[in-house]
Amino acid sequence: MAGETSGGPRTLIVGGGIAGLTAATALHRRGIPVEVAERTPEFGIIGSGITIQANASAVLDALDIPLPAEDVVPIGEFHMLDPKGHSLMSGNAARIMPEPPSFNVHRADLHRLLLAAAEGVPLRPGRAVTAITPGPDGVEVEFDDGERGRWDLVVGADGARSAVRRSLLGEAGAALRYSGQTCWRFAIEAPDLVPTVTLEQWTPGKRAGAVPLARGRIYVYLVESAPEGTPGPGTNHPDIVREKFSGQHPLLDPILERLGPETPIHHGDLCEHAAVHFGAGRVLLIGDAAHAMTPNLGQGAGTAIEDAGALALLMPQHLTDLDGLAPALDARRRKRVETITRLAWRIGRMAHWTNPVAVFLRNALLHRVPDSTTDAQTREMWRPGLELAAELRDAATPAA
Numbered sequence: 001m002a003g004e005t006s007g008g009p010r011t012l013i014v015g016g017g018i019a020g021l022t023a024a025t026a027l028h029r030r031g032i033p034v035e036v037a038e039r040t041p042e043f044g045i046i047g048s049g050i051t052i053q054a055n056a057s058a059v060l061d062a063l064d065i066p067l068p069a070e071d072v073v074p075i076g077e078f079h080m081l082d083p084k085g086h087s088l089m090s091g092n093a094a095r096i097m098p099e100p101p102s103f104n105v106h107r108a109d110l111h112r113l114l115l116a117a118a119e120g121v122p123l124r125p126g127r128a129v130t131a132i133t134p135g136p137d138g139v140e141v142e143f144d145d146g147e148r149g150r151w152d153l154v155v156g157a158d159g160a161r162s163a164v165r166r167s168l169l170g171e172a173g174a175a176l177r178y179s180g181q182t183c184w185r186f187a188i189e190a191p192d193l194v195p196t197v198t199l200e201q202w203t204p205g206k207r208a209g210a211v212p213l214a215r216g217r218i219y220v221y222l223v224e225s226a227p228e229g230t231p232g233p234g235t236n237h238p239d240i241v242r243e244k245f246s247g248q249h250p251l252l253d254p255i256l257e258r259l260g261p262e263t264p265i266h267h268g269d270l271c272e273h274a275a276v277h278f279g280a281g282r283v284l285l286i287g288d289a290a291h292a293m294t295p296n297l298g299q300g301a302g303t304a305i306e307d308a309g310a311l312a313l314l315m316p317q318h319l320t321d322l323d324g325l326a327p328a329l330d331a332r333r334r335k336r337v338e339t340i341t342r343l344a345w346r347i348g349r350m351a352h353w354t355n356p357v358a359v360f361l362r363n364a365l366l367h368r369v370p371d372s373t374t375d376a377q378t379r380e381m382w383r384p385g386l387e388l389a390a391e392l393r394d395a396a397t398p399a400a
């Protein structure tokens with residue numbers, strides 16, 4: 001693919017996360033003069049694990065962004081467990097769809113791979129955007145160091161608490177809605193404890209997940225129903241995590257015992273935007289900036305990658321009609337992300353039910369869902385990503 005810019009619209013991507021780096025790579029390779037402003041000094045990412053399911057891995061593949069085998073663990077079997085550790089539901093991602101594969105990956109590894117793919121894109125670390133002022137034929141951008149600049153197009157890929165979204169839609173349009181659930185997550189190196197399958201256990205008001213990662217690491221997420229705003233100084237201490245989640249599952253206890261004061265544990269409330277918004281005029285929103293969602297389907301990054309793919313597909317068609325880009329992105333993506341966002345929210349609530357009768361009926365029902373039904377639903381969830389990937393490949397193939 002071309003790496004030379006061709007004099008298309010000067011484009012600033014705000015945020016060098018999953019959405020921003022994927023979009024930057026895709027646009028740069030299509031000849032768009034793009035640069036990325038990232039508020040962290042070194043495009044560094046803390047974090048734990050993430051699943052990249054077939055819909056997103058297909059788009060990455062179509063964009064020629066490789067995920068080498070040594071950095072990922074293919075998702076095979078996964079089990080949802082009840083409080084006693086009995087399987088409520090299970091599946092096998094590799095059986096549902098062997099190609100393209102679904103992966104677990106450490107966020108730091110994914111970030112490194114996305115950064116490597118973005119070679120040639122001007123990256124501006126340590127530059128936070130504070131505000132934007134859209135005009136009829138461009139966008140003024142203000143940075144935290146007092147500098148200002150003007151671009152033909154701005155893509156807000158600056159996450160759930162997007163400054164670009166706030167500038168465009170105001171505080172109310174950028175507000176997040178709390179799910180009632182707070183989450184601790186970490187990745188730990190413990191080759192002797194890595195589970196052979198992906199596990200998630202539901203107990204009333206709580207969930208715990210353990211996910212195998214490459215190089216002997218395990219990604220653990222722990223979710224609890226709680227009032228809004230519990231994360232604060234010291235709430236990510238290993239003792240607090242152990243106190244809340246020990247005794248949950250025999251596999252989890254030895255992992256929690258290994259947590260030391262040096263283990264980075266992230267504690268944050270799970271939220272979503274009240275409304276999906278892909279931007280207006282010369283300002284686009286993608287990824288969490290457009291549609292922060294609860295992580296219960298493991299598709300926030302997946303849909304962010306799809307957004308970047310959709311932008312790469314649509315941008316070359318709108319080079320002389322930049323104002324048509326936001327509506328085109330919206331038309332292409334809204335239904336897709338609204339469906340996933342709503343379903344993720346519902347699953348999260350259902351997983352934390354505490355009423356014993358409701359829990360009994362839910363578990364009995366989940367037990368009876370045939371594998372073939374779960375498989376078909378999962379394939380259906382992945383389908384739009386696979387179709388997008390096929391379109392990207394077609395668009396990249398020169399006509400005979």
Ligand SMILES: Cc1cc2nc3c(=O)[nH]c(=O)nc-3n(C[C@H](O)[C@H](O)[C@H](O)COP(=O)(O)OP(=O)(O)OC[C@H]3O[C@@H](n4cnc5c(N)ncnc54)[C@H](O)[C@@H]3O)c2cc1C
Nearest residue numbers: 015017018019039051128129158159287288298300301302
């Ligand atoms: C507990 C949990 C588990 C999850 N698990 C999964 C999973 O398994 N699979 C999955 O697909 N998704 C998962 N997600 C969702 C996923 O993490 C997000 O959807 C994804 O990170 C969104 O990527 P993004 O690039 O849009 O935003 P981000 O990853 O938030 O990146 C935004 C970037 O913008 C930068 N930035 C922010 N503000 C500014 C500014 N003003 N100026 C410049 N730069 C700025 C940030 O530093 C960051 O680098 C999970 C989320 C949570 C909370």
